[in-house]
Amino acid sequence: MNLKDLFIDFFVSKGHKQIPSAPVVPENDPSVLFNTAGMQPLIPFLLGERHPYGTRICNYQKCIRTNDLEEVGDRTHHTFFEQLGNWSLGDYFKKEAIEWSFEFITKVLQMPIERLAVTVYGGNETIPFDEESYNKWLSLGIPKERIAKTVEDNFWIAGESGPCGPDTEMFYFRSDDEIPDVFDPEDERWVEFWNDVFMEFYKDSEGKISDLSKKNVDTGMGVERTTAILEGVNDNYLSSMWKEVIDLIVSISKLPYEGNEKSMRILADHVRTAVFISADPTGIKPSNTDQGYILRRLIRRAIRHAKKLTIPVESEFLSEIAKVIIQKYKKYYVELEQNESIVLEVLHEEKERFNKTLEKGLKEFERVIKNGQDIDGISAFHLYDTYGFPIELTIELAEEKGLKVDVDGFNKKFLEHQALSRTASSGKFKGGLAGNSELETKYHTATHLLNAALKIVVGPDVHQKGSNITEERMRFDFSCDHKLSDEEKKQTEALVNQWIKEGLEVSVSEMNKNDAIHSGAECMFIEKYPDVVTVYSIGEVSKELCGGPHVKNTSELGTFRIKKEEASSAGVRRIKAVLE
Ligand code: SER
Numbered sequence: 001m002n003l004k005d006l007f008i009d010f011f012v013s014k015g016h017k018q019i020p021s022a023p024v025v026p027e028n029d030p031s032v033l034f035n036t037a038g039m040q041p042l043i044p045f046l047l048g049e050r051h052p053y054g055t056r057i058c059n060y061q062k063c064i065r066t067n068d069l070e071e072v073g074d075r076t077h078h079t080f081f082e083q084l085g086n087w088s089l090g091d092y093f094k095k096e097a098i099e100w101s102f103e104f105i106t107k108v109l110q111m112p113i114e115r116l117a118v119t120v121y122g123g124n125e126t127i128p129f130d131e132e133s134y135n136k137w138l139s140l141g142i143p144k145e146r147i148a149k150t151v152e153d154n155f156w157i158a159g160e161s162g163p164c165g166p167d168t169e170m171f172y173f174r175s176d177d178e179i180p181d182v183f184d185p186e187d188e189r190w191v192e193f194w195n196d197v198f199m200e201f202y203k204d205s206e207g208k209i210s211d212l213s214k215k216n217v218d219t220g221m222g223v224e225r226t227t228a229i230l231e232g233v234n235d236n237y238l239s240s241m242w243k244e245v246i247d248l249i250v251s252i253s254k255l256p257y258e259g260n261e262k263s264m265r266i267l268a269d270h271v272r273t274a275v276f277i278s279a280d281p282t283g284i285k286p287s288n289t290d291q292g293y294i295l296r297r298l299i300r301r302a303i304r305h306a307k308k309l310t311i312p313v314e315s316e317f318l319s320e321i322a323k324v325i326i327q328k329y330k331k332y333y334v335e336l337e338q339n340e341s342i343v344l345e346v347l348h349e350e351k352e353r354f355n356k357t358l359e360k361g362l363k364e365f366e367r368v369i370k371n372g373q374d375i376d377g378i379s380a381f382h383l384y385d386t387y388g389f390p391i392e393l394t395i396e397l398a399e400e401k402g403l404k405v406d407v408d409g410f411n412k413k414f415l416e417h418q419a420l421s422r423t424a425s426s427g428k429f430k431g432g433l434a435g436n437s438e439l440e441t442k443y444h445t446a447t448h449l450l451n452a453a454l455k456i457v458v459g460p461d462v463h464q465k466g467s468n469i470t471e472e473r474m475r476f477d478f479s480c481d482h483k484l485s486d487e488e489k490k491q492t493e494a495l496v497n498q499w500i501k502e503g504l505e506v507s508v509s510e511m512n513k514n515d516a517i518h519s520g521a522e523c524m525f526i527e528k529y530p531d532v533v534t535v536y537s538i539g540e541v542s543k544e545l546c547g548g549p550h551v552k553n554t555s556e557l558g559t560f561r562i563k564k565e566e567a568s569s570a571g572v573r574r575i576k577a578v579l580e
Pocket of ligand 1: 036037038039085156195196197218219220221
């Protein structure tokens with residue numbers, strides 16, 4: 001049986017309700033780009049709000065941590081991982097949490113007790129030593145030599161402030177060496193795989209600690225690591241979780257895994273994360289900001305490493321790998337199958353875009369370093385701007401040659417360029433606009449009209465979730481809980497055409513972001529915008545934060561036709577439309 005199923009069954013048998021995995025992009029928390037732990041979507045409940053499923057819950061949560069994206073390529077780092085968790089929301093506390101952790105790992109997973117060790121919170125001047133956890137482990141049969149007391153590593157908090165508390169962590173001795181009697185948490189042969197956090201405190205932004213209204217338990221077990229432990233492999237990519245993916249990469253590259261591990265691991269890991277991001281109901285697409293930028297970096301880095309593996313980059317290798325991943329995970333994450341066509345399209349389109357410039361960009365890179373010199377900011381920016389090389393890619397390429405990149409110089413150039421594009425109203429916040437041809441500009445204006453029309457016909461809850469424009473058509477994703485009726489489609493189309501006929505003027509102004517929002521301007525993701533924003537208004541009917549460009553008057557648009565209305569993802573519909 002799969003580890004996820006074993007875990008859920010076990011905690012359900014202990015009175016827990018299983019909750020679904022939340023999307024990888026947090027729904028109501030603009031402070032982080034991705035969910036980085038199972039507890040993140042549960043913060044309101046850890047702070048005291050009542051959870052609709054009660055006080056004992058468990059799940060497996062998709063998580064993404066990109067702070068050490070560049071580390072991926074070794075045996076253990078991943079950008080995407082799944083965390084198993086059980087939570088007590090003011091219900092049980094240390095005794096049951098530790099007893100159940102112990103029962104699960106020794107009885108269900110049958111890990112031998114002689115390979116186990118734990119850490120507990122050692123105490124400081126404000127929070128005392130966690131004696132209760134220490135004694136509990138002792139009573140369960142963990143010898144005192146295998147219980148280490150630490151302070152910094154045994155206090156858990158997500159980020160700088162929020163619910164937090166002392167924790168106890170479980171380790172497994174993953175080595176063929178003789179097991180030392182005394183456990184040393186710094187010895188890397190001991191691998192941490194599960195963490196029980198006793199969340200009884202709240203740390204505010206000034207660092208002040210206070211008591212939470214309830215004492216909670218938050219646990220997190222890494223699926224990847226634990227699977228590798230159970231299967232006795234010390235390279236995560238050799239566990240059953242990766243077998244099909246690595247086998248496929250071996251077969252399409254016609255190279256062995258040995259000797260090519262780094263690029264193969266990067267390719268496997270990055271495609272998996274890209275699959276999960278682009279299948280998310282939030283509809284993230286590759287872009288130059290925030291989550292979209294991470295997605296772009298992942299795909300482009302994957303392509304670069306595929307090239308190193310001599311995989312022909314014009315082939316559909318990304319889709320092939322993605323399909324294996326979707327197949328493997330769809331039982332647990334239905335959105336992968338539901339959004340498979342979106343995922344494959346995202347990968348394909350980004351690959352096409354990058355392939356256009358990759359070869360030339362690599363040549364340009366070679367030219368820049370031909371005398372063995374480091375890369376200055378202007379050259380790094382040129383590689384970014386003209387050849388689509390994310391700065392991190394340039395740094396990685398440089399590192400491989402033992403060279404450095406002037407990142408500060410790059411950033412300076414980047415900011416100058418941003419300021420310039422803002423005044424030219426053709427900045428980077430153009431939401432899916434692929435180029436600036438005349439036709440695309442028309443479609444861009446039509447997108448605003450469609451957004452405004454849907455709000456009137458379908459309801460004020462309609463919000464843009466994404467858009468994509470080519471010279472042939474526009475595509476518009478929006479929040480809506482039902483399939484549009486023929487009547488709704490007809491009315492929407494008619495309203496847009498009426499506004500086109502009325503010849504409404506399109507005007508632009510620069511405003512402070514907050515003023516713009518208060519004036520009722522529509523925007524997709526508020527946190528994505530700079531402090532000073534451009535706002536486009538179309539007559540009295542539409543007002544949106546946008547980088548443009550747009551036509552001067554709606555009369556330039558021709559006739560608007562809805563070609564297709566379909567589901568995009570859960571709660572999101574998609575319209576494809578043309579201007580004739
Ligand atoms: N929040 C803790 C962690 O991520 C336990 O779930 O490790």
